[in-house]
Amino acid sequence: MPRRKGAPEVNAGSMADIAFLLLIFFLVTTTIETDAGLDRMLPPMEPPTEEPPIIRQRNIFTVNINRNGQLLVEEEIMDIKNLRAAATAFLDNGGAPSGDPEHCSYCKGKRDSESSDNPTKAIISLKNDRETKYSTYITVQNELVGAYNDLRNREAQRLYGTDFVKMEAEYLNPETPSSVRDELKDKVKRIQELFPQKLSEAETSKNQ
Amino acid sequence: MSKFAKKKDGELPAVSTASLPDIVFMLLFFFMTVTVMKDSSIMVENTLPNATEIKKLEKKDRVIYIFAGKPTKEYSNVYGTETRIQLNDKFASVEEVGSYILAERAKKPQELQNVLTTALKVDKEANMGLISDIKQELRKVNALKVNYTTFEGDAFNNLQ
Numbered sequence: 001m002p003r004r005k006g007a008p009e010v011n012a013g014s015m016a017d018i019a020f021l022l023l024i025f026f027l028v029t030t031t032i033e034t035d036a037g038l039d040r041m042l043p044p045m046e047p048p049t050e051e052p053p054i055i056r057q058r059n060i061f062t063v064n065i066n067r068n069g070q071l072l073v074e075e076e077i078m079d080i081k082n083l084r085a086a087a088t089a090f091l092d093n094g095g096a097p098s099g100d101p102e103h104c105s106y107c108k109g110k111r112d113s114e115s116s117d118n119p120t121k122a123i124i125s126l127k128n129d130r131e132t133k134y135s136t137y138i139t140v141q142n143e144l145v146g147a148y149n150d151l152r153n154r155e156a157q158r159l160y161g162t163d164f165v166k167m168e169a170e171y172l173n174p175e176t177p178s179s180v181r182d183e184l185k186d187k188v189k190r191i192q193e194l195f196p197q198k199l200s201e202a203e204t205s206k207n208q
Numbered sequence: 209m210s211k212f213a214k215k216k217d218g219e220l221p222a223v224s225t226a227s228l229p230d231i232v233f234m235l236l237f238f239f240m241t242v243t244v245m246k247d248s249s250i251m252v253e254n255t256l257p258n259a260t261e262i263k264k265l266e267k268k269d270r271v272i273y274i275f276a277g278k279p280t281k282e283y284s285n286v287y288g289t290e291t292r293i294q295l296n297d298k299f300a301s302v303e304e305v306g307s308y309i310l311a312e313r314a315k316k317p318q319e320l321q322n323v324l325t326t327a328l329k330v331d332k333e334a335n336m337g338l339i340s341d342i343k344q345e346l347r348k349v350n351a352l353k354v355n356y357t358t359f360e361g362d363a364f365n366n367l368q
Contacts, residue, residue: 019232037357128336135366
């Protein structure tokens with residue numbers, strides 16, 4: 001008597017392998033890309049009636065980029081590779097004499113009375129031509145932000161024994177627990193106050 | 209009779225792996241749904257410059273993108289080879305940037321409207337004139353937080 005069975009069951013053992021293959025394909029091709037870049041704040045539109053504040057010439061560090069990507073820094077031609085060092089020297093100068101209310105106690109610069117009084121007063125003014133290439137502009141921006149970051153790192157190392165850039169990244173990371181972030185907030189703020197980023201961008205000149 | 213044959217009685221039954229495919233499929237579907245494929249096709253050349261002092265754009269829902277660059281080959285015979293601005297899926301003029309930002313801002317939830325960042329994805333060959341115009345437009349609509357999106361890399365490579 002022949003035993004009647006249904007159709008033999010299909011072996012589903014390899015199904016897992018197929019599914020794994022697909023899964024791995026998606027895992028590999030998915031790029032959960034996070035964009036990164038230079039964060040900057042634009043100046044707000046100023047009311048036309050407001051008088052511009054008076055700033056001493058020695059507290060301004062002018063950077064001009066011409067259409068060929070050459071730099072004019074403080075009225076002198078400079079190679080872009082030296083810009084970071086020059087900006088750092090300017091910001092860190094601390095020219096105000098001790099006893100002056102603007103004296104900078106943490107500066108390690110040359111204390112040149114012809115350069116900036118205090119990092120909180122120092123302003124970098126960046127001007128570019130309409131024909132300047134965007135890549136050159138980004139390089140200059142990168143060097144200037146780099147100068148600020150170098151100085152902030154130095155102070156963060158001195159005060160808290162860690163890098164400012166690291167602290168800030170951790171502070172901005174949404175995965176950091178809020179208790180840690182609250183603590184970091186004060187530290188980040190303190191360092192930012194020591195070396196505030198005052199980077200003014202004049203409107204571009206048309207023909208120069 | 210061998211010693212080994214007898215053991216069979218006490219052996220544990222094999223764990224059923226029949227539900228393994230279900231688990232894996234669940235994972236697969238999760239990844240398929242979570243994965244966001246590129247939402248807008250880029251119609252301009254977009255080789256970003258390099259920079260080292262970069263910060264990550266963490267929260268995607270707080271970012272408005274503006275692309276700029278030369279139209280790619282497909283579009284260059286229609287739109288020319290001058291640097292153009294791309295907003296969403298179409299080319300736009302500088303004057304449209306402001307209204308685009310306002311429209312995008314209105315789409316976001318109320319609590320995010322003040323913390324938006326504008327990411328400028330600009331080709332490294334572009335001229336600063338256009339960027340300055342965009343920046344002026346952004347200032348007019350009070351979208352002051354910008355991010356010049358770049359690749360991570362030595363900034364001096366830009367100069368070559």
